[in-house]
Amino acid sequence: MLRRRWSATKVASYVFTLVALAAAVGMVALFVIQSLPVWRHEGSGFVTGTEWFYRDGKFGAAPMIYGTVAVAAIALLLAAPLGMGAAVFISEFLPRQFRLLVKGSIELLAGIPSVVYGLLGILLLRDWVYEALEAYEPLSGDTLLTAGILLAVMILPTVVTLADDALRGVPSTQRLASRALGLNAGECVLFTVLPQALPGMLAAILLATGRALGETIAVFLIVGRQDNQWPESLLSLKPLIEAGQTLTTKLGGSETNIAYGEPLHWGAMVGLGLLLLALAVVVTILGVWLQRISSRHAT
Amino acid sequence: MRRKLIHHLLRLVTALCAVCACSVLAIIVWAIWVRGWPAISWQFFTEQIRLVGAAGGIFYNLIGTGILLLTALAVSAPLATGIALMHGVYWQHSRHRDKLTVVLYVLNGVPSILFGIFGMIVFVQWLGWGKSWLSGGMLLGFMILPTVTVALMERIASLPRQYVEAAAALGLTQSQTVRSVILPQSVSGLITGSLLGLARAAGETAPIMFTATIFAGATIPGGIKENPVLSLPYHIFILAQDSFDPSVGSKVWGTALSLLAVVFILNLIALPARLKIHEEARPG
Amino acid sequence: MSAPVFQISNLTVTAGPRKLLSGVSFDIPPGGVFGLIGPSGAGKSTLLKCLNRLIVLTPGLRVSGQIRFQGSEIYASGVNGDDLRTRIGMLFQQPVVFPKSILANVLFGVRHLGRIPSAEWPTVAEEALRSAALWDEVKDRLKQPAGRLSTGQQQRLCLARTLASRPEVILMDEPTSALDPRSTEAIEELILRLKTKHSIVLVTHNLRQARKVCDRVAFVAAREESGQLLACGTCAEVLARGDVPELTAYAAEM
Numbered sequence: 002m003l004r005r006r007w008s009a010t011k012v013a014s015y016v017f018t019l020v021a022l023a024a025a026v027g028m029v030a031l032f033v034i035q036s037l038p039v040w041r042h043e044g045s046g047f048v049t050g051t052e053w054f055y056r057d058g059k060f061g062a063a064p065m066i067y068g069t070v071a072v073a074a075i076a077l078l079l080a081a082p083l084g085m086g087a088a089v090f091i092s093e094f095l096p097r098q099f100r101l102l103v104k105g106s107i108e109l110l111a112g113i114p115s116v117v118y119g120l121l122g123i124l125l126l127r128d129w130v131y132e133a134l135e136a137y138e139p140l141s142g143d144t145l146l147t148a149g150i151l152l153a154v155m156i157l158p159t160v161v162t163l164a165d166d167a168l169r170g171v172p173s174t175q176r177l178a179s180r181a182l183g184l185n186a187g188e189c190v191l192f193t194v195l196p197q198a199l200p201g202m203l204a205a206i207l208l209a210t211g212r213a214l215g216e217t218i219a220v221f222l223i224v225g226r227q228d229n230q231w232p233e234s235l236l237s238l239k240p241l242i243e244a245g246q247t248l249t250t251k252l253g254g255s256e257t258n259i260a261y262g263e264p265l266h267w268g269a270m271v272g273l274g275l276l277l278l279a280l281a282v283v284v285t286i287l288g289v290w291l292q293r294i295s296s297r298h299a300t
Numbered sequence: 301m302r303r304k305l306i307h308h309l310l311r312l313v314t315a316l317c318a319v320c321a322c323s324v325l326a327i328i329v330w331a332i333w334v335r336g337w338p339a340i341s342w343q344f345f346t347e348q349i350r351l352v353g354a355a356g357g358i359f360y361n362l363i364g365t366g367i368l369l370l371t372a373l374a375v376s377a378p379l380a381t382g383i384a385l386m387h388g389v390y391w392q393h394s395r396h397r398d399k400l401t402v403v404l405y406v407l408n409g410v411p412s413i414l415f416g417i418f419g420m421i422v423f424v425q426w427l428g429w430g431k432s433w434l435s436g437g438m439l440l441g442f443m444i445l446p447t448v449t450v451a452l453m454e455r456i457a458s459l460p461r462q463y464v465e466a467a468a469a470l471g472l473t474q475s476q477t478v479r480s481v482i483l484p485q486s487v488s489g490l491i492t493g494s495l496l497g498l499a500r501a502a503g504e505t506a507p508i509m510f511t512a513t514i515f516a517g518a519t520i521p522g523g524i525k526e527n528p529v530l531s532l533p534y535h536i537f538i539l540a541q542d543s544f545d546p547s548v549g550s551k552v553w554g555t556a557l558s559l560l561a562v563v564f565i566l567n568l569i570a571l572p573a574r575l576k577i578h579e580e581a582r583p584g
Numbered sequence: 585m586s587a588p589v590f591q592i593s594n595l596t597v598t599a600g601p602r603k604l605l606s607g608v609s610f611d612i613p614p615g616g617v618f619g620l621i622g623p624s625g626a627g628k629s630t631l632l633k634c635l636n637r638l639i640v641l642t643p644g645l646r647v648s649g650q651i652r653f654q655g656s657e658i659y660a661s662g663v664n665g666d667d668l669r670t671r672i673g674m675l676f677q678q679p680v681v682f683p684k685s686i687l688a689n690v691l692f693g694v695r696h697l698g699r700i701p702s703a704e705w706p707t708v709a710e711e712a713l714r715s716a717a718l719w720d721e722v723k724d725r726l727k728q729p730a731g732r733l734s735t736g737q738q739q740r741l742c743l744a745r746t747l748a749s750r751p752e753v754i755l756m757d758e759p760t761s762a763l764d765p766r767s768t769e770a771i772e773e774l775i776l777r778l779k780t781k782h783s784i785v786l787v788t789h790n791l792r793q794a795r796k797v798c799d800r801v802a803f804v805a806a807r808e809e810s811g812q813l814l815a816c817g818t819c820a821e822v823l824a825r826g827d828v829p830e831l832t833a834y835a836a837e838m
Binding site for chain 1 (some may be wrong): 638641644666667668669670671673674676678680682692693696697701739740742745746749
């Protein structure tokens with residue numbers, strides 16, 4: 002029967018999959034093509050240039066790349082140890098009857114929208130940071146540091162959940178064998194479980210980083226959105242207590258609307274989007290790859 | 301002695317981390333609740349905005365978010381089903397299968413603002429729709445596609461092999477098996493995935509702020525072109541930015557609380573099914 | 585008669601409303617191999633795990649009754665299960681090797697328990713591997729990953745790992761059921777050799793193995809929906825008994 006090979010269901014599945022794939026590929030292609038003007042104009046100077054004055058045709062993304070990385074780095078520095086520590090406790094020491102409750106609560110909290118975090122950032126965090134930094138005479142509470150702290154809270158549930166997954170992925174037989182030799186619970190965690198959970202934990206950090214890199218709204222509201230904040234020294238801490246700009250906050254601002262219609266300016270904005278996309282994709286792929294490695298070792 | 305110390309120290313340090321993490325998050329929920337509860341009332345949900353958010357309610361914001369979510373569902377459910385079936389049935393033994401999964405996971409990691417920019421180019425400019433609820437819904441549907449698809453994929457993968465084998469033994473084709481066995485049995489995965497996806501979509505501002513939503517003046521859209529909607533997250537976003545008028549204060553927190561309620565309820569309904577799959581998938 | 589290694593009295597293990605083991609009481613004398621035989625699912629492994637308190641690591645199970653090890657009650661409050669397990673070794677049904685080198689596996693317990701100075705470790709490792717009849721096969725590749733060994737070799741590696749800590753007693757939970765006949769025979773020969781130096785408690789569902797290796801056995805089977813001890817004595821005595829219907833049925837199947 003000719004009908005057998007290609008039924009409606011099969012055709013529909015193929016079509017829908019192709020539509021989704023086409024949209025994904027189309028999005029990437031669109032970003033590449035529409036940003037071409039700025040690549041032709043600035044070349045690699047787009048990435049390394051430290052000045053952004055669109056009226057003068059100067060488009061340098063470096064301060065925004067710095068902002069994006071700085072904010073994500075602060076977030077990770079705070080959230081990764083805290084989150085992994087919490088995950089170890091929840092996975093290895095928490096009595097089983099509480100596990101579902103605690104895990105469920107954390108997963109719910111992972112769903113808090115970024116705009117709500119932004120609101121909290123404005124109304125609580127901003128003033129706290131301003132007061133805490135009084136000795137350094139900050140201009141306001143809207144700084145890269147503030148954004149980093151807020152992001153840390155935002156990615157904390159993600160780190161905890163994924164790290165817990167990684168720990169749970171270590172087979173219980175390994176724990177039993179280790180305990181049967183006489184190791185206590187803490188030693189079992191340190192010397193048997195954690196080494197085997199390592200790829201998964203790294204994956205957790207990477208995927209949380211991806212989320213931090215791509216966060217727009219919450220950061221937008223408290224980072225100060227100051228262009229051209231290129232630090233004199235990349236390692237100095239002073240720029241962190243000043244206002245800054247990230248790739249996402251630039252894109253989320255009014256300049257995006259202004260830029261449309263001017264090929265070069267619009268190309269520059271899309272170029273920022275392309276850079277952001279590249280960063281996020283690389284980090285995500287690394288994270289997923291590590292997750293695959295860790296699940297291959299489980300069972 | 302040193303060995304016991306390691307154990308107790310590790311337990312103590314990690315317990316502190318857990319307490320710290322949980323309290324931070326508890327403080328957040330409490331802070332929102334305390335500030336937002338005063339604004340909640342029946343009128344809050346049934347009136348519309350007045351005085352630039354200083355008075356009135358969020359009626360059309362709720363409607364707008366509802367419209368966006370329904371559209372997103374209509375877009376993502378069929379696409380997710382198609383992809384999940386390719387992954388679980390038609391491309392089961394194909395080398396394309398893994399590439400499909402990778403694309404999904406990468407799509408999940410794409411920053412939401414980029415969906416907004418994409419939508420701006422395609423819907424606002426090329427199609428000339430201006431700001432439209434349909435663009436927003438489609439973009440959100442595209443954005444939550446990985447969430448919905450993965451939940452469905454997991455459900456299909458966990459279906460007992462006997463069902464499929466029994467159908468095949470009866471002489472059913474692949475597609476007949478899909479229609480009569482696989483799809484009906486995996487509806488719960490689609491529902492779970494959709495709930496989780498919609499919970500995420502409800503709170504997103506970046507994809508819709510260039511393409512679909514405005515702050516005031518919209519009610520119920522009458523067509524596609526130039527028919528934006530109000531929405532909960534964008535409402536909060538705009539009010540949060542202007543230097544704060546104290547009289548607006550509790551209204552914006554009330555909106556935040558309402559948005560949280562929507563997100564939490566959607567997540568809560570999906571939670572039991574999801575945790576079950578999650579825990580079952582892990583040994584020990 | 586020398587003092588028993590284990591004295592179990594009225595041991596009951598429940599999982600919620602279900603009784604896995606009910607009112608089990610018997611003694612295990614020192615030296616030799618003591619077998620726990622019976623049909624699958626009767627509770628033999630559960631019983632074994634009670635002997636080294638590993639059972640408390642399984643959530644949801646409640647243990648009541650008394651077990652004395654070398655005269656001391658091991659379920660008394662204040663007893664440290666980890667210390668107990670340094671004196672009692674355990675071999676599982678599926679060999680559980682750590683994802684490390686062969687040498688690191690053998691020395692894993694030794695390294696972390698810290699009772700043997702590191703200078704002696706190479707000697708301890710060799711001695712353990714020889715006792716497990718694995719030395720000749722791995723002496724040239726000690727640094728290689730243990731995962732590369734065959735299942736039978738992995739089980740002997742697990743045995744070596746246990747022996748390195750010099751336990752007084754070794755518990756074995758169906759150690760050969762995942763192995764091919766050749767490896768099974770190798771392990772059985774090892775058990776016969778080891779029993780002069782260690783007391784061994786062996787769970788097996790294979791009567792041939794029990795007859796070959798065990799000195800005394802206890803027959804555990806389900807009666808009234810919980811595992812119970814239905815016969816105890818030398819292997820010959822128990823298998824000759826005609827008054828236990830579950831035993832007769834079991835022996836007939838084997």
